[in-house]
Amino acid sequence: MSVVNYGTREITCKIVYYGPGRSGKTTNLQHIYSQLPEERKGKMVSLATETDRTLFFDFLPLDLGTISGFATRFQLYTVPGQVYYAATRKLVLQGVDGVVFVADSQSRQLAENIESLQDLHANLADEGFDPRTVPIVMQYNKRDLPAAEISSIEELDETLNFRDVPFFAGTAITGGGVFETLRSVASLVLSRLSAPATKES
Amino acid sequence: MANESKKEDGPEEEGGEFADFMADISHEIAQRVESLGPKPKPPREEKKKTPAPTDAGLITEWPNVADRMIEEMR
DSSP states (O other): OOBEETTTTEEEEEEEEEOSTTSSHHHHHHHHHHHSOGGGOOOOEEEEOTTSOEEEEEEEEEEEEEETTEEEEEEEEEOOOSGGGHHHHHHHHTTOOEEEEEEEOBGGGHHHHHHHHHHHHHHHHHTTOOTTTSOEEEEEEOTTSOGGGBOOHHHHHHHHOTTOOOEEEOBGGGTBTHHHHHHHHHHHHHHTOBOOOOOOO | OEEEOSOOSOOSSTTHHHHHHHHHHHHHHHHHHHHHSOOOOOOOOOOOOOOOOOTTSOOOOHHHHHHHHHHHHO
């Protein structure tokens, strides 16, 4: 759980973008990176295969500077969506504070979305989290594709969003919905920030 | 193979979306930090002084003495 550290005056939050392969997780991070002012641009690290799919994970450190006297950092990660990288997904989820589930709106990808969501809940439970309480927002991505190829927002929400968490339509390739999604998950994470336990003097 | 992001182009609006995000988040963080901050301790009540005996050596303000004794025993 993320903590406001009054000793070192730091706030650090870890947000993981989860979802099936090719749903647009890396594209979300790339858009955020592209919008950062030069002075805040660190290194976005991607480990990708020759076909541009995430092999291990993406990592984007987001240094928000000093807010209310606290050095504030968001660490954004993606997981590899492909089924055979299960161990990596578990590893990336360690110490997570919030999750963005990026679903692929294409009708033919519905089963993959469901499988990935089940995988997320299983991995959260394995890592000792209560999946029902971890801050999650949904992003239904690729809304720019022809209507005949994609499920409606209502259909996706009914199928995937059984926790009734905030959801957003996304066209990450052009940046649509990317910051709205990030703002929402950041807000959920911040609402759960806690002060570290201190000894009574 | 580790690559830095391929996007080298600058943002269309320099930091526009990010600036909006920062404004919202900064406000929330400020509120949160304030609500979680260490609370100032309430000022300690001044200890009551033991009533001085009269010239005759008697303490007549018994209720105050009782209060002090109770306080000392806490």
